[in-house]
Amino acid sequence: MSLPAEAAAALQIFQDASGWEQRARLLMQWGEHLPPLSEADKCEANLVHGCESQVWLVGRLHDGHWQFSASSDARLIRGLVALLLARVNGLSAEELQQVDLPGWFNQLGLSRQLSPSRSNGLNAVLKRMFELTQ
Template sequence: MSLPADAVTALETFQAIGSWEQRARLLMQWGERLPALPDADKVEANLVQGCESLVWLTGQLQDGHWQFAASSEARLIRGLVALLLARVNGLSAAELQAVDLPDWFAQLGLSRQLSPSRSNGLNAVLQRMRALSQIQN
């Protein structure tokens, strides 16, 4: 499966960095670049269940491809979510089902950053994306 352009950029950027500190800094920068969600979207219905931090997620289908937007109050989570969005935005519902989250973060060299609770939270975000893609398919 070919990667969306943003995912390729993320991979090239993160794989070019050797030190863990630089990767952590880059992760925060990705989070800061995440477009702000309008307050109207920060509602209970868009809150992802299963995350320790508050994460809001919206998604819409455009010409057969999914575009998601998300936000979190937690800086680190925002960075991880930004990288998840880079990986999934522009995919079809079928491609979304095939995304391997642990593999994606391993390729980025960020597995260390994924504590079990963060990993569960990101999985919850991905599951919510998949659920949205099934509802509106």
């Protein structure tokens, strides 16, 4: 399965980064690029359960391809979620089921820095995406 263009660009940028400090800065920058969710979208129904931080997720289907929007109150999580969205936006429900989340963050060079709670949170976001696409 080929990567969406935004995911391929992210992969190149993160693989070119020298060390964790530069990746952490990039992560914060990616989080700042997330379009803000409306206050109406920041509701209980869109809150992802299983995250220590607050994460809201909205999914919309366009011509058989999913577009997700998300926000978080935590900067690092916002960056991780932005990278997840780069990987999954534009995929069909079937393609979404095949996304290897640990493999994606490993390719980006971020897996060692993902604490168990952050990994669990990202898995909760991915699980919520699956639920929305059903």
